[in-house]
Amino acid sequence: MLKSVDTTELARRIAEAQALYKDRKSGIDHYAEVDPVSGRPISKYIDGGVETFPVPSAFEVLPVYLEAMAAGNTLHQLGLVQVGLDFHGNPQFELYTHRPAQVQKLALDKIAADVTAQYTKEIQEHNAAFIESEVQARVNIEARRLERELAEVAAKRRAEIEAEVRATYTPQPVEEVAKVTPARARR
Incomplete structure (x- = not known):
């Protein structure tokens, strides 16, 4: 089913992200990410309140x-x-x-915009995937219906051809010809 933006869900996500920002320490986190190839930690600057x-x-x-x-x-x-x-x-x-209130306000506004963009992107991706699955399901149904109709037409045509072939090659009743035995010839 298609989704639309749920304002309560969006507000909940924004509140969670902003609360995380307010309680997070700014600075370098030496274990912020993991290198997918080597598995080693990657340092990254983390912004916090x-x-x-x-x-x-x-x-x-x-x-x-x-x-x-x-x-x-x-x-x-x-x-x-x-x-x-x-x-x-x-x-x-x-x-x-x-941090100072004006710095936090700018960061919280940016977080709200980022969370809103991410949420709308998730909804658009979900809707696109749903529409694609529905289209594919209907195409499959149509293909099976056409296959069934073609099979029925082919079966009917095969039955007609078989009837023609049987009619053509069925031995015809032979009319019995009265056998006239030639009279014995005299010598």
Whole structure:
């Protein structure tokens, strides 16, 4: 059956994609894709609503925080997270922030447009495949009907030809000719 754009389904897909964007960390994902030939991971930049700032030491938390807030970011609920130790054993941190609202709005609008385009493309592909299958089914039905009609016509014609051949080659009743035996000739 042909599908049309379902606004509730489209709104659900857009909301899911936008929620995924809002909670995703921006940056390079070293396992974003897999090379189909070698099977090795491929790194890729992932765009998200959460931006992190590296903090090399505990003494630089405040300057990094002030710099991020000056850029328009807002503090994420994770805040400051220790990500490891440096070469000397000192802790290293990342400051989690939400990107500025205008940046997020542009990204969310682009996501909505992309999801809408993908959804309409899926519907068009489904409709095209459905129409193709229906056309093929009707062509097959028509072909079988024509085959059946041709077989019936061929069977009728064969029966007519067989009747003609039988009529032609059926031995005709031979009229019995009275055998006249010649009289014996006298000598």
